[in-house]
Amino acid sequence: MKQKVIILSPKDNVATALTDLKAGDTLELAVGGHKKVIKLGADVPFGHKLSLSRIELGSPVVKYGEVIGISTALIEPGDYVHIHNIASARGRGDLEGGAK
Amino acid sequence: MSFLGYPRPKGLVGARNHIGVISTVGCANDVTWWITQQVKGCTPFLHGQGCTQTQPDLDQVTRTLVSLGWNPNLAGVLLVSLGCESVLVDKIADGIAESGKPVDKVVLQKAGGATSAVNQGTRIVKAMMTEASGVKREEFPDSEMVLGVKCGASDTTSGLVSNPATGAACDLLIDSGGTCIFGETTEFIGAEHVLAKRAATPEVAQKIMEIVSRMEQRVTAMGVDMRGGQPTTGNIAGGLSTIEEKSLGAIAKGGTRPINAVYEYGERPQGKGLFIVDTPGREPEFLTAVAAAGAQVIIFSTGLGAPQGFPFVPVIKVTGNPNTYNRLPEHLDVFVELGDGNSTAEMGQTLYQEALAVASGKQTKAEIIGYGNFPNIFTTGPVI
Secondary structure (H helix, E strand, O other): OOOOEEOOOOOOOEEEEOOOEOOOOEEEEEEOOEEEEEEOOOOEOOOOEEEOOOEOOOOEEEEOOEEEEEEOOOEOOOOEEOOOOEEOOOOEOOOOOOOO | OEEEEEEOHHHOEEOOOEEEEEEOOHHHHHHHHHHHOOOOOEEEEOOOOOOOEOHHHHHHHHHHHHHHHHOOOEEEEEEEEOOOOOOOHHHHHHHHHOOOOOEEEEEHHHHOOHHHHHHHHHHHHHHHHHHHOOOOOEEEEHHHOEEEEEEEOOOHHHHHHHHHHHHHHHHHHHHOOOEEEEOOHHHHOOOHHHHHOOEOOHHHHHHHHHHHHHHHHHHHOOOOEOOEEOOEHHHHHOOOOOHHHHHHHHHHHHOOOOEEEEEOOOOOOOOOEEEEEOOOOOHHHHHHHHHHOOOOEEEEEEOOOOOOOOOOOOEEEEEOOHHHHHHOOOOOOEEOOOEOOEOHHHHHHHHHHHHHHHHOOOOOHHHHHOOOOOOOOOOOOOEO
């Protein structure tokens, strides 16, 4: 695989790493038809996600063109996106009111 | 296209020619296992259910055992019972007998103990095996194929590569007039609206939403976040952050064709086409449901490397993760790689050809090393 990351839908605000990426790496990507330069703020291992845009706290995180969770922190472009900054909106018996 | 299968009564076609030795209850597992060690070509079905459970669970266990007995990869069935269990061995035997294949039983408490039960059961299975070994493979069109699909030990490559490839194989089979079964309802959570759009009728769409809601309610009733259980710790290490993300990748393995019906756990789908069976995602319970649904062959997509097969249904392991394929060649049958000119359609064709070859007799890695003797049956109520 020569491609370093994959963006699955033009609606997505995250991309998936197809190789181990390092903090400080710069990626030139076509995001929603526009060329965009993303500088990584942290290491992103193979198969893990990085942000393509600024995602405000409590906002939808989108992959496959669908919502995969809600941000639990402000996420900047190039940030590593995983369980430390996004949460599921489903199967949440820990939250008052339970599921959606 | 076609494959070489074993003709069975009721117009069914088997990919294997085993005698199934099936425990009706966890207490009979040892006798079941010992019988299968005496006769080549017979396979055990062991599980931990069948007694001191509430009626809905006992019904589910009974239904599942009957359906397993119907699986066309079995030429005959011996039921192994303790004698005092809640499920009724005669009811299960009658249900399997309707398939037209030979079925018999051995009951430990009536046989005079485990040793007598093993001797009695071994004699029965030997006779069934002698009969079954005379059946020859014949050519059948691929429209007679019943394929189960599953993903497990998933990482991000599952959703990107091996699940879409499995889905493409599913589409090829549906387009040929065959049958494909998928499930893992927990892994529809967050993606159910995508599946519901593919429902053949509004009733099927509603049923998809219902089974997802029912599964999610079982989870939330526990009062905790499901993360860690689903997605699993391994899924998270592999890059999957939430159940929604896992689900959106997981549903790709069911392809893109219309969903004809949704069945309860342990039921046998009627007719041909694409079906959902309501199941959890965990392997021992899921593989049983797909075998009960009549699958001759299962394609199992994995990212991190799942080793298990099923006692009498061959399970083809496919991965899109090159590191996993290189690390676990003992367990993985097919590697599919995205990029550099490999389209999902081509990967689907590769998997489809492998499924036909396995249906015709090619052994899977799990069959060769005999991995997969400990399945289970899904129940939802308490043990009482």
